[in-house]
Amino acid sequence: MDRSVYVAMTGATQIMRAQDEVAHNLANANTTGFKAELSAFQSLPVQGDGMQTRINGVAQGTGWDTTAGAQMQTGNDLDVSVQGDGWIAVQGADGNEGYTRAGNLRINADGLLTDARGNAVMGGGGPITIPQASSVKIGSDGTISVVPLGESPATIATTDRIKLVNPGNDQLTYGSDSLMHMKDGSTPQADANVRVASGAIESSNVNPSDVLVKMISLSREFEMQVRSIKTADENAQSASKLLQVG
Template identity: 55%
Template sequence: MDRFLYLSMSGAKEALRAQTSNNHNLANASTTGFRANLEAFQTRAVAGSGHASRAYAIDAMTGWDETQGALQSTGRDLDVGIQGPGWIAVQAADGREAYTRAGDLRIDPSGILMNGAGHPVLGDAGPVSIPPNASVMIGADGTVSIVPIGSGPETMAQVGRIKLVNPPAQALARGEDGLFRQADGADAAPDANVRVVSGALESSNVNVANAMVKMIELSRQFDLQVKAMRTAEENAASSAQLLKST
């Protein structure tokens, strides 16, 4: 009975873990540039004496969904959405280079170009700095240009270029802060083929309908495992009663 109870308990625990990850995806269904986590159950044999007749399941993260979210027009000059593969380089809280698809940019009071999460956007030589200006434009290649205060459009000048990279998906790992980094800790090289669309943002790639269906499935799996634990308890009680009667 102890093995039966152990298998049921581990199944319930892993179903709850998978539910947590699925709910995380649902919570970020409206997060700009979010990439959904991918989870899968894997079978493991129960180690120990006797025949290998027991197996249990574990929930493991298999990666993240590379599918591009829809580009939604905002009309805002500082909003940029990456068209196709690629990433925007930002400076994480630990000072290291990290990558994101969220292009909801803004300029802080000191003139540093930031994303919506407050991470400085990196250029060819550190964070991109924007001088006082009448208007800002971001080109398809990440070039940042401004029109100085009191001047006309003909005086537009380039003040920096956003670092756009495209490392292999398998080389990236998501951190607890939601940013991606290369697994080997190195900085990715700029990629001139990455293109952005100004005045648009990429939506989350979470499929809400699929996530809702999965939530229901995992809830039913959890309930099934809890019922199995109750059955194991009842069987143990019945066995104990039989032993007493003999």
């Protein structure tokens, strides 16, 4: 009896963990540039003394979905969408370099170019600062051109170039700051072959319909595990009564 309770209990616990990840993906279905996290259940033996007669069904992350999201035209000069493989380099809250495909950029009160989360966008020599200008344009190679405030439209100055990298998706891992980071902690060099489209952003690659179906399926599996625990408890009570009668 105790084994059936243990199996059902561990199964319910892992299903709850998997449900958390599914809920996280669903919550980011409208987040620009978001990549869905992937997970799967794996059978792992329980470690400890004695024979390995018990197996845990463990929900483990298997990576993230590399599929590109849909292109959405915005007409905003500061919006950029990475075309094909590649990432925008930003400075995370811890000061380390991270990578994102969320190209809905903005200029803060200090003239710093940031992403929507406030992370500074990296350029050739560090975080990019935009001088006061009447217009800002971003080229396909990430070059930032501005018309200084008070100057004619014919006066165009290049201020910096967004650092675009392409280290390979297999070299990246999700960080707790919602940015991608290099698995080995290194800092890749800018890749001149990465291109961006101005006036557009990349949507999340989460399919809400698929995620909802998975969420319902996990909920039913959780209910089944709870019923198994109740059944095991009822069997234990029945066995106790039989022993008392004997």
